[in-house]
Amino acid sequence: SQTIHQWPATLVQPVGSPLSLECTVEGTSNPNLYWYRQAAGRGLQLLFYSVGIGQISSEVPQNLSASRPQDRQFILSSKKLLLSDSGFYLCAWSGGARAQYFGPGTRLTVT
Amino acid sequence: RKEVEQDPGPFNVPEGATVAFNCTYSNSASQSFFWYRQDCRKEPKLLMSVYSSGNEDGRFTAQLNRASQYISLLIRDSKLSDSATYLCVVLGGGADGLTFGKGTHLIIQP
Numbered sequence A: 001s002q003t004i005h006q007w008p009a010t011l012v013q014p015v016g017s018p019l020s021l022e023c024t025v026e027g028t029s030n031p032n033l034y035w036y037r038q039a040a041g042r043g044l045q046l047l048f049y050s051v052g053i054g055q056i057s058s059e060v061p062q063n064l065s066a067s068r069p070q071d072r073q074f075i076l077s078s079k080k081l082l083l084s085d086s087g088f089y090l091c092a093w094s095g096g097a098r099a100q101y102f103g104p105g106t107r108l109t110v111t
Numbered sequence B: 001r002k003e004v005e006q007d008p009g010p011f012n013v014p015e016g017a018t019v020a021f022n023c024t025y026s027n028s029a030s031q032s033f034f035w036y037r038q039d040c041r042k043e044p045k046l047l048m049s050v051y052s053s054g055n056e057d058g059r060f061t062a063q064l065n066r067a068s069q070y071i072s073l074l075i076r077d078s079k080l081s082d083s084a085t086y087l088c089v090v091l092g093g094g095a096d097g098l099t100f101g102k103g104t105h106l107i108i109q110p
Helices: none
Strands: A003-007 A010-013 A019-026 A032-038 A044-052 A055-058 A064-070 A073-078 A087-094 A100-102 A106-110 B004-006 B011-014 B019-025 B032-038 B044-050 B055-057 B060-065 B070-075 B084-091 B098-100 B104-109
Touching: A003 A087, A010 A019, A019 A032, A019 A087, A019 A106, A032 A073, A044 A064, A044 A073, A044 B098, A055 A064, A073 A087, A100 B044, B004 B084, B011 B019, B019 B084, B019 B104, B032 B060, B032 B070, B044 B055, B044 B060, B070 B084
Parallel strands: A010 A106, B011 B104
Antiparallel strands: A003 A019, A019 A073, A032 A044, A032 A087, A044 A055, A064 A073, A087 A100, A087 A106, B004 B019, B019 B070, B032 B044, B032 B084, B055 B060, B060 B070, B084 B098, B084 B104
């Protein structure tokens, strides 16, 4: 069966520091991969999605970036965090069925 | 107009009751629809897909009305463990990602 991992689970970072969140998927090949952010009291916002290695589409302008160095690895990065980057970051994958399955998420607090 | 709208609630419902909530979507070209469940501080989990003919999974029934662009979820014989936020989700509209409603908060009371 497929599983999706994210780490770290929680993170507290100062403003201006860099960020790297990692997501890996097991049990499937060539998945579509997604990064979402859920801010407190708000809905999920799609940040990036990828249909293959090295292929990244960005949905919103921001100081975040994403990379997909391997088929089942998706990384979310920032060079300098802003206070507004705080939130719950979720990685998800989908196959042919179109429903998406989420990892456990990373709760980021920028101080 | 928001792409996917839901009544945020909370819906306070006694255990054993039937509860229903709706969701409306704005993109008439949307092709796939889902209900997800999200527990506090956890990731959303797929509850069920919503098919054009309506579908049932145990105590849960989902309906789609394309003409009026709304989706419904019915929960029968509600359990305390049904307490959660239910997210209406629509696929389609330019991105490959899903568009989520902000969720309806359901509280089942003993």
